[in-house]
Amino acid sequence: AQSVAQPEDQVNVAEGNPLTVKCTYSVSGNPYLFWYVQYPNRGLQFLLKYITGDNLVKGSYGFEAEFNKSQTSFHLKKPSALVSDSALYFCAVRESGLTGGGNKLTFGTGTQLKVEL
Amino acid sequence: DAGITQSPRYKITETGRQVTLMCHQTWSHSYMFWYRQDLGHGLRLIYYSAAADITDKGEVPDGYVVSRSKTENFPLTLESATRSQTSVYFCASSEPPGLAGGTRGEQYFGPGTRLTVT
Numbered sequence: 716a717q718s719v720a721q722p723e724d725q726v727n728v729a730e731g732n733p734l735t736v737k738c739t740y741s742v743s744g745n746p747y748l749f750w751y752v753q754y755p756n757r758g759l760q761f762l763l764k765y766i767t768g769d770n771l772v773k774g775s776y777g778f779e780a781e782f783n784k785s786q787t788s789f790h791l792k793k794p795s796a797l798v799s800d801s802a803l804y805f806c807a808v809r810e811s812g813l814t815g816g817g818n819k820l821t822f823g824t825g826t827q828l829k830v831e832l
Numbered sequence: 833d834a835g836i837t838q839s840p841r842y843k844i845t846e847t848g849r850q851v852t853l854m855c856h857q858t859w860s861h862s863y864m865f866w867y868r869q870d871l872g873h874g875l876r877l878i879y880y881s882a883a884a885d886i887t888d889k890g891e892v893p894d895g896y897v898v899s900r901s902k903t904e905n906f907p908l909t910l911e912s913a914t915r916s917q918t919s920v921y922f923c924a925s926s927e928p929p930g931l932a933g934g935t936r937g938e939q940y941f942g943p944g945t946r947l948t949v950t
Contacts, residue, residue, distance in 0.1 A: 749938060758922055758941035805874060809937065818863055818926055818937050819890065824874040
């Protein structure tokens with residue numbers, strides 16, 4: 716079975732400072748990993764994904780994520796936070812080897828990011 | 833470019849009533865999904881569909897029914913609503929993962945339906 720853990724319910728950071736939102740995963744094979752963002756009263760928006768290759772993945776709005784296989788982690792990062800980045804962030808995983816009934820994502824419980832002036 | 837839409841956006845219903853949530857996508861994605869979002873649980877998969885007339889259960893299917901007669905539509909029905917089904921429901925769609933998992937597979941989400949069962 717696949718699972719995702721987001722250990723922090725909320726992360727607070729000052730505008731202009733770097734931010735990190737943590738995610739660890741568990742799958743039996745190789746993982747496909749995703750980050751999504753949710754603004755109030757909106758659906759989830761895709762930010763970035765790791766499929767294979769470079770461990771540092773760049774995504775939308777200046778976000779990036781670092782895949783670490785030995786630590787089974789996929790932390791979301793941004794060098795300089797903006798107030799407009801305040802939102803709910805979800806990490807998701809699926810096993811890469813699935814076919815047929817695959818493409819089922821397992822989501823973490825979400826991390827609320829609050830960026831303050 | 834409408835993308836993926838859900839209706840209604842807000843619904844209040846009484847315990848025991850049947851209610852159907854609609855989902856429509858314009859991308860011709862073969863995969864469609866229904867999730868519910870609850871505080872402390874994140875998103876949990878209710879049902880998914882790999883193609884028209886092919887559906888399968890997710891993590892929390894009890895009390896829900898789906899159908900998919902057309903690729904673009906994936907309605908979710910609560911046959912007899914209960915208070916525990918009060919939630920925000922999201923529909924999503926994606927391209928197929930392809931052989932050996934593929935290189936795509938990100939899901940695209942609708943705006944959600946906030947359902948309250950009284």
